[in-house]
Amino acid sequence: QVRLVESGGGLVQPGGSLRLSCAVSGSTFSINVMGWYRQAPGKERELVATITRGESTHYANSVKGRFTISRDNAKNTAYLQMNSLKPEDTAVYYCYANYGNLGSWGQGTQVTVSS
Numbered sequence: 001q002v003r004l005v006e007s008g009g010g011l012v013q014p015g016g017s018l019r020l021s022c023a024v025s026g027s028t029f030s031i032n033v034m035g036w037y038r039q040a041p042g043k044e045r046e047l048v049a050t051i052t053r054g055e056s057t058h059y060a061n062s063v064k065g066r067f068t069i070s071r072d073n074a075k076n077t078a079y080l081q082m083n084s085l086k087p088e089d090t091a092v093y094y095c096y097a098n099y100g101n102l103g104s105w106g107q108g109t110q111v112t113v114s115s
Helices: none
Strands: 002-007 008-014 017-025 033-039 048-054 057-059 067-072 077-082 091-099 102-105 109-113
Touching: 002 057, 002 091, 002 102, 017 033, 017 091, 017 109, 033 067, 033 077, 048 067, 057 067
Parallel strands: 008 109
Antiparallel strands: 002 017, 017 077, 033 048, 033 091, 048 057, 067 077, 091 102, 091 109
């Protein structure tokens, strides 16, 4: 089993930056892919970015060039650096870990971009 706890959300003005963290505990050696998803009010949860064990990354078109996903295996933590934030980035951001045929979600952290 893998447990994920997100942190780092908050209120930021348009054009600002935030860094989200995802602390991982449990069977961390079995994790293959980690990802960040987000869900805005009234919308479906959508993929933001993923990173493999080999640190190959993938981004949604809407965040390319603005967001960076990374992972520190020594600290069992994944990060999402978000720059040039826009009001449309407002959502609850969830961390996800895939291990074998299973997956775990964090509880989510709110990001609000507003002036």
